[in-house]
Amino acid sequence: MTDDKTMTIREMCEAFGVTPRTLRFYEAKELLFPIREGQKRLFTKRDRARLKLILRGKRFGFSLEEIRQLLDLYDMGDQQQTQLQATYDIALQRLNDMIAQRDELNSAIEDLKEQLKWGEKVLTTMISPKKAAE
16 A cells, blocks of 8 residues: 555455444544545545544543644644643543553452452351251
8 A cells, every 4th residue: 555545444344444334433523534425435645644643542531622723733833842842731631541540450450359358258257157057
């Protein structure tokens, strides 16, 4: 595939592991801007780059609105400095949120392990007298 080649919706789906519905949704949300030829959508190199960033942003937990705003900063004319700074700031906040979520999850896991140990002891004492009685 050459860089200037447009891709059909099917080719985009295969290349990025998404569904046609996903691509149409991103188009409706003004995240992608394929060329329309009748009912046919043709995606450009820019669309491919944007989709790659959208999918990466989603993986990191960015909202679609955050992603759209960041993508819109690309054309500021400042060699993407504004876009990079905004992306960095949002990513740093997201990282802090993810670390906090992980810590909460680790705490919940430890609590659940303790509850399971307690439950196992209670069940063992309940089962042992029955077996002794048999």
